Amino acid sequence: MSHTLLIAENVSKKFCLRLKRSLWYAVKDLGSEIVGCKNSHKKSLRKDEFWAVRNVSFRLKRGDTIALIGPNGAGKTTLLRMLSGLIKPDTGCIEVRGRMQALIALGAGFNPILTGRENIYINASVLGISKTEVDRKFKDIVDFSEIGEFIDTPVQNYSSGMRVRLGFSVAVHINPDILLVDEILAVGDWGFQRKCFNKIGELRQNGTAIILVSHNMQVVSTFSEKALLLNNQKHTFFDNVGEAISEYNKLFSVKGDSDITKICNGTNKIIFYKIDIEQQEFYPGDSFIICMHYESLVAYPEIQIDTKIMCTNEPENYFQATNRAYDKKIDLQKGKHVIRIKVENIPINNADAIISISIWAKKRAEALFWWRIPLKFNGIGYSAGKNFLNMLYEVN
Amino acid sequence: MDHNSKLPVVMYTPDSQMRSPLHLLRLMCRDLASSRELAWRLFVRDISAQYRQSILGVFWSFIPPILVGLVFIVLQSRKIVDFGETDIPYPVFVLVGTTLWQVFAESLNAPLQSVRKAKLMLAKIKFPYEALILGAFYTILFNFLIKSIVLIGILLFFKVKITLGLLLVPMAIFMLILLGITIGLFLTPLGMLYTDIASGLPVVVQLWFFLSPVVYPPPQSFPFSLMTTLNPVSPILVGARDLVTKGFITNLYPFLIVSGLTIIALSITWILYRISLPIIIERMSA
Known part of the structure; x- marks a missing residue:
């Protein structure tokens, strides 16, 4: 073959x-x-x-x-x-x-005034199919298109989806x-x-x-x-x-976006003086820890840490959650301390991403910190999709 | 396995199709044959769509020439214009003339019209392009059949002698349609690229109407006689009218010469149409 x-x-x-x-x-x-x-x-x-x-x-x-x-x-x-x-x-x-059959223009030659039935024959003969061949496959075509009783309705009353369905149905039945x-x-x-x-x-x-x-x-x-x-x-x-x-x-990976964006480093009472991330390039399944060193003049009880991961080729957030999603209450104490966030087992496959971390106090009324750090997730061979899940194979 | 070798093979290369004329001719004949069914479908589609959305329906195919004819009958009978003597009653002369002219004008407009209408289809699907022209031809024939009923009515009303020559009328009409299609087809490639052709065509047809012996007998004196000797429509139209009203063609030779030339010209324009369409489709958006 x-x-x-x-x-x-x-x-x-x-x-x-x-x-x-x-x-x-x-x-x-x-x-x-x-x-x-x-x-x-x-x-x-x-x-x-x-x-x-x-x-x-x-x-x-x-x-x-x-x-x-x-x-x-x-x-x-x-x-x-x-x-x-x-x-x-x-x-x-x-x-x-x-x-050769090209599914480029579905329903080519459809006349809106004529019924679906008539248009099937017209479309088919535009595609080079004889009447006898259509006669033989007519029922299959109509069944496949799910047009049903509308087959004798003028095509102009069809929804655009119905029109395409009918066109596709004719085209693949030859x-x-x-x-x-x-x-x-x-x-x-x-x-x-x-x-x-x-x-x-x-x-x-x-x-x-x-x-x-x-x-x-x-x-x-x-x-x-x-x-x-x-x-x-x-x-x-x-x-x-x-x-x-x-x-x-x-x-499509966004170029020139490889720098860390520092939107907010602290206020006059707290300063984040050092951010550590071991690496910025990963494979699916890797974990990493971000350490944020701060020095504060006051204590901030019940802060919220907002973590967001955006993949650059997806319009929506890949992930977003605050510490409240994990039932974790966090208080910042006065003095020099370190906040550690560990993200485990990230399944992102083959994408550029940005992790955005922001820290809020006083019920999100005051922003203490906000950085965006670009990350790169490599792809695993023989896989596609934005996620890579752990799979176990077993034959019994 | 070996059914693979039975599959038809097509090659697409940048070379001009004119370089292998025999191959081109074979393709043309094959496509004309394979376009018959599609042409019939397109014809049925156009006709049924046209009549389904119209109340007066068939009236439209014979009302315009009759109206034009009536205007000239009134003008002539009141001596507002004087076209001189015609060898058959003037009303018959004019009504048959305008009806025949309508057939010619329709044929002239048909190729460009139907190719333009099929633009979307052409841009996306490969099908035998001959089908568009053949379909247009069927439409013209259909419209003529309706007109012919009216023509027969006119002949009966004015008690024109029915002769055996009437049997030759379809042949003359056929030539008239071919002539119109040939000219129209010749203009189609350029007309698809530039809209000027489509805008100019009605004006030209209008002028041509007055330069052809439709509402007046062919002028005999120089230089006005040039109008008919240089005008390819004139011998065919006059010949067809002669056959309808008298049963024989007065000037047979010009009729035969133009007919022969038309057939040759049509073959050449057909080749032109065929090889030009891929180039035109290239310039149309997909």
Whole structure:
């Protein structure tokens, strides 16, 4: 089952930044295409042009799933459009074997006024499926889409999720040899998404080769073994999707944020004169202790220590709690002392994080201390996801 | 295992398709054949959507030419304009003429219109592009069928002699549609890039209407006769009208020459359309 279905060799595509010039280049390209000249000009950039995809080569075999990852604008969609034959490459060559199906525009050709039933046939014939084939699979398509009684309702009355469901359902029921999936699984409710994934898994088992574009690394690591990382006109092929994901995540680690931010070092009555943290780079499962040395003129009873961990590539707090969450009452005494916070067994996998520690007195009315310390958590090989849990395997 | 070798293989390279003309021709024929079903679907979709959202429905396909014809009938009968003598009753002459012109104008507009309408689809899905044109052709034919009922009504009303020549009318209409589609298809690639074409087309069609012998008989004296000799629509339209009203074509040779040229031109424009679409799609947003 290891036949090659798709070969891309040194594929490049350039685009133009300015619309007017872009249109004019189109007219010129049209001219040279008609005359049939050798297209040597295609290898170099003209004014205002840039390479959207540069020298990409890879092979796709039957049953393979390759993830195409990279930041926005890295050329993923452009590459897919070339693979599906919509646009011609400017250099290189693409060879495709078998029926290719692109899940790019779901429900293409849908007419809002017509009913779901009519649109299934239209959509299918746009995708190159004959009426007899649709007739045979009609029930499956409708069942899978969960449209039910709405099948004879005009599509304009469908919710956007229903429309996508119907489109997806038509597209996956034609058993393609190669399936291109472009970040479409983000729509639909959770139940339908799960169904989509199961369906894609089923297709894969039947030997369909899949190219998957997604920003959701969970999806990527679940479905693909290999990955092609596109970034900045460079591309790297990874045989291990885990490595690709950690490379991908590195692209988003916030640079220049490696300094400790000292928002508050103390007040006129208390000073935090030394903060110790053994290291700032960890692996999942490590523990560390932060020691905060202070000297105070007064005693602060019942302070609150607020600890927050933020991962730089996640919008929400990874963790936040005060000592009250642990039922721990803390009093600061007069004089020189040390506060120690031990964080045990941190499960963060492959992320840059910031730990923010703030100390409050008088029921959070007075801030005594507030620092943000950047931390780095390395990834464990063959794993993905933001957490790494301890697992025990046992066979009885 | 060896069913892999049976799978169709497609290659995409930067080279111009014109460099392998035989391959191109084979692809064109294959795509035309495989686009029939899709074209039919698109046609049914457009027609049913159009009529489902309209109360007057089919009336729209013959009311405009009839109205234009009526205006000229009134103008001529009151001697506000004088186009001279026609060899058949003027109302028949005009009503048949405007209806035929409508067919031509529809065909001229159809390619650009349907390609523009399919923009979203084109940007995202690979399908035989011929289907759009074929679908448009079906739509024009359908509209003509409705118009032909009215045409027959006119012939009966004015008691025009029904001749065997009527059987040749579909052929003439076919040529008229092909001519319109050829010109429209020729403008499509540029029209997809620049909106000027779409904005200019109605103006040109309007002007062209007055430069063609639709509401007046073909002028015989120089230099006005140039209007008809240089105008490709003129022989086809006049020929079609002759067949409808008289049963024979008065000027057969110009009709045949333009027909032949149309078929050659259509093949060339088809190639142009085919190789230009990928370049145009490139400039459209995905």
